[in-house]
Amino acid sequence: MGLEQADSGRIDGLDGIRLSAVFQEDRLCGQLDGVSNLRLVAPMLSRADARNAMKAVGLANCIGQPARELSGGQRRRVAILRGLLADYDLLVLDEPFRGLDQETRQLVMEDTRRRCAGQTVLLVTHDPAELEALGTNELLAELP
Numbered sequence: 001m002g003l004e005q006a007d008s009g010r011i012d013g014l015d016g017i018r019l020s021a022v023f024q025e026d027r028l029c030g031q032l033d034g035v036s037n038l039r040l041v042a043p044m045l046s047r048a049d050a051r052n053a054m055k056a057v058g059l060a061n062c063i064g065q066p067a068r069e070l071s072g073g074q075r076r077r078v079a080i081l082r083g084l085l086a087d088y089d090l091l092v093l094d095e096p097f098r099g100l101d102q103e104t105r106q107l108v109m110e111d112t113r114r115r116c117a118g119q120t121v122l123l124v125t126h127d128p129a130e131l132e133a134l135g136t137n138e139l140l141a142e143l144p
Contacts, residue, residue, distance in 0.1 A: 020088035022096040026079040030068030034059060034078045037067055041086040053081050057108050073100050077108055084115045091116065094124045109133040 020041070028037050035050040042050075051063050057077045062070055067078060080096050096112070097105045113134050123134060 014090075017089045018087060019090050019092065020083045020086035021092040022080050022083035022094065024095050024098065026067075026075045028067040028075055028078055028082070031066055033064050033066055034070070034074075034081075035063060037078055038082055038085055041082050045085055050085075053085060054078070056111050057081060058104060073104060076100060077104070080108060080112065084112060089120065091119060091121045092124075093121060095126070096123075097125075097127075097130060106133070 029040065032040070034054050035047055038050040038053065039045055039047070045053075054060065054063055054077075057080070059074060059077055062074055067075055070078065076097075076099050083091060083093070083096075093112075097108060100108060109130065110133070116134070121134070123130065125131065
């Protein structure tokens with residue numbers, strides 16, 4: 001993603017590509033509420049659409065709370081939405097659903113699948129169920 005300088009090797013073909021990512025760490029702005037965190041990467045997103053996105057992943061009860069006051073699972077869902085709602089050509093998801101309880105995880109995976117339909121996504125996961133839930137059609141590497 002160009003966030004660190006490689007010691008060797010290279011990746012070609014990413015010039016001019018708009019990247020979005022969901023990292024293992026949430027990387028939210030703690031003083032901002034969820035809607036404002038979403039609109040940082042999607043400024044054209046209306047406040048109503050941002051609130052609706054939050055409601056879709058079970059965050060209706062914490063829309064106005066600063067991110068620093070959210071639980072870990074709530075922050076995780078805002079971080080996932082932030083990656084999904086950005087304007088991108090390639091979305092990188094690095095263990096995006098870690099830390100979510102089973103019911104919430106299922107809800108968020110379904111929302112993610114719907115929002116990613118027709119997009120190019122690179123998913124890094126240790127859980128084959130996540131591949132299946134997202135409808136992945138190609139497995140690049142499976143390590144033991």
